[in-house]
Every structure is written in C-alpha cells, then in structure tokens.
Amino acid sequence: MISLQLHGEQDLRLEDVQVAEVGKGDVKIKVAYNGICGSDLHFYYAASRSGWSRPRNIGHEISGVVAEVGSDVSDVSVGDRVSVYPIDSCGSCVQCVDGHPVLCEVLDRSVSTVGCGSPIGGMGEYCVVPNHLIIPLPDGLSLAQGALVEPIAVAATAVERAQLKADSVVVVSGGGPIGIGAVLSLEAMGITNFVVSEPSEARRAALTNLTSARVIDPTSEDLPAIVRELSGGRGADVVLECAGAGAAFDAALAIVRKRGKIVMIGLFEKPYQLLPNGIALNEISIVGHNGSTQDVFRTVMRWMEEGKIPTDSWVTYVPLAESVEGGFEPLRRGEEIKVLVDIAGSSSEE
Ligand SMILES: [Zn+2]
Ligand SMILES: [Zn+2]
Numbered sequence: 001m002i003s004l005q006l007h008g009e010q011d012l013r014l015e016d017v018q019v020a021e022v023g024k025g026d027v028k029i030k031v032a033y034n035g036i037c038g039s040d041l042h043f044y045y046a047a048s049r050s051g052w053s054r055p056r057n058i059g060h061e062i063s064g065v066v067a068e069v070g071s072d073v074s075d076v077s078v079g080d081r082v083s084v085y086p087i088d089s090c091g092s093c094v095q096c097v098d099g100h101p102v103l104c105e106v107l108d109r110s111v112s113t114v115g116c117g118s119p120i121g122g123m124g125e126y127c128v129v130p131n132h133l134i135i136p137l138p139d140g141l142s143l144a145q146g147a148l149v150e151p152i153a154v155a156a157t158a159v160e161r162a163q164l165k166a167d168s169v170v171v172v173s174g175g176g177p178i179g180i181g182a183v184l185s186l187e188a189m190g191i192t193n194f195v196v197s198e199p200s201e202a203r204r205a206a207l208t209n210l211t212s213a214r215v216i217d218p219t220s221e222d223l224p225a226i227v228r229e230l231s232g233g234r235g236a237d238v239v240l241e242c243a244g245a246g247a248a249f250d251a252a253l254a255i256v257r258k259r260g261k262i263v264m265i266g267l268f269e270k271p272y273q274l275l276p277n278g279i280a281l282n283e284i285s286i287v288g289h290n291g292s293t294q295d296v297f298r299t300v301m302r303w304m305e306e307g308k309i310p311t312d313s314w315v316t317y318v319p320l321a322e323s324v325e326g327g328f329e330p331l332r333r334g335e336e337i338k339v340l341v342d343i344a345g346s347s348s349e350e
Helices: 038-046 143-161 179-189 201-208 223-230 246-255 277-281 294-305 320-332
Strands: 002-008 011-016 026-036 061-069 081-084 126-130 134-136 170-173 194-197 214-216 236-241 256-264 285-288 315-319 338-342
Touching (some): 002 320, 011 320, 026 320, 038 320, 061 126, 061 143, 081 143, 143 315, 143 338, 170 246, 201 214, 214 223, 223 246, 236 246, 315 320, 320 338
Parallel strands (some): 170 194, 170 236, 194 214, 236 256, 315 338
Antiparallel strands (some): 002 011, 026 126, 026 338, 061 081
16 A cells, blocks of 8 residues: 655655554554644654654544454444544553543553554555544544544643633634644633634634634734733633744743643643743643543544534645645645645545
C-alpha cells in the first residue's frame, strides 16, 4: 500500500509498504481521512522523538471503513464506518481505572499511541488497529467528521478539566489546530464569555466565521486590556494555552486572574526562560493536559450529530501525495487551521 513515511526532520516520503498482519483482536481499516495534528508538525519540523526508529508511520486522527476483522472481533463488521481512539492503555492500572488512559502506568506512552510512537499510523491506505481502539461512527456523521473527532476531543477533555462555570471568563491562547478544538468545545458547551488570541490573520478570519467570541491579534491589540474589560477588571478565570510558545505563556500569566487557572494543552518545541514568581504570588494553578478519553470522543460525536460542530470554513482537504506542500507547510506557516489528508479520495464524494 502507499503510505507517507517519516524518515527524519523535514523528510516525509510516499512509499510502497507492507500492510500489517491482522491479528485475532485487530481491525483493518481502509483509511478515508487522516488529519494533520500539531504533534505531527513537531515530529516533522522538530524531530521531537529522536529515539524513534526510521522510517515510521505517523497519523493518529483517523477515519475509514472496516476492510477486515480478526477472528476474535464480533462487535465491528466489514463495511462499518469508524474512527480510531489513538491512546492505547492497559485498562486496569490505577490511572486507567481513574479514567486517565493517556497516563497508563503499564504501557509506555512513547511507543503505544497510534501515530505518535506505536507502529500504527493513519497516513496510508490501510491501518490495522486493536479493536478496543475502534469507535464506530454514528449514522449521521461523515467520514470527514470522523477524522475531526480526535483533535476536538483533546481540546474538549482539556476544557472539561478547566471546570468552567457558565459565566467563566476564558481566553483561548492560540487558534491553530488545537485552539480551534477549544473554541468549538466552548461553543458547544454554551460558554460565551471568551476571547481567542491568534496572531495569524488567515486563522483569525476563519475563526471569526465559527464563533461569536472576540478574535484578536495579540501583536497589535491590547489583550490584557480586553480581558480586563470582559472580566470587570479581574482577569481571565481560565486561560486555555494552546500555542506552546514562550510569549503566549507569558501573556497567559499576565491575563489570568488571581487564583485563576492556566490549562496547558499546546506543547513547546524548546525551553524558554520564565521568572515564575507570579504563579506563586498570585496563587495561579497550572494544569497540564494531554490526550482525551473515549467518553469525550463520544460526546464530541454527539455534538456533531446535534450540528454543534461546524466543519466548513476551517478544514482543508489535500490528497496524500500533496500532504507536505498542501498540509504540513501551510500549517507551519499558520495559513491553515486543520488539514485533512484525503487518502481514499472521499472528499469529492461527500
Ligand atoms: Zn491530534
Ligand atoms: Zn493502564
């Protein structure tokens, strides 16, 4: 099959590779779409997993149609339309039982997440996935929506952790591939007092179509003043930090209220210098967030069925053969929000 293989930093190649064997508990999917995630950009531009063997599969935002099932699989059939929950876990350790599969104590996260360490990846014609990671798509959802569930679920799980109230004042820092999920989750949850801060003009234009919230340019507008205005001078109750950049984290500390919360969702590519005294002096809570849960996956699917998650104006489709020039590069330049690699040529049919 044809697959996009990561050979190293800024070195992705389309290659003919062997499809993995379908084990007893596995499901083979004919991939329809695979979304390009912020973490894929890190793998491509910053080679952040230097311990990885190369070449390797990437891609964890997967939808497709079941092509074959292993002999032990009875709840999924050939022809079913499915999405993949990418975080594998043991299901029985203390973290798994507590509902945090991404923190599983048994499986090594660096080799167990689909497309982010495991040998499985969605950037090819087929992928073979353990059945417990398969989430069937409800009838009302398109295959394109199926590939958008994962990135929105990551943000939605983070928003859930922020424990917002209906009148919480929230700032979404960064309106890229992760920030968009936060914006759409806040909208779906009925939170209205929020501001999105995003330096890219193209992204701001797309975001303005998706939210009634104020979308501002932090390089030319006074974000702290806008947040003070929105919050009666107190500052943001919660900052959802989706940018993963020093300047954005500094800005988050400057706009969060005393005893407020910063939820860190975006990952940094390099260290930066921070004088953290403001965290102590203003009793700020810094909450780390990683991944999603299957429950939130299903919640996002329900939002999609209810029409709460628009999928036009922020999603671009590219064929597999053009995924570097048409996907990775414009995403890196901040020109796109979400790119779905159309692996089976489905976007012309939907
Ligand atoms: Zn993702
Ligand atoms: Zn576990």
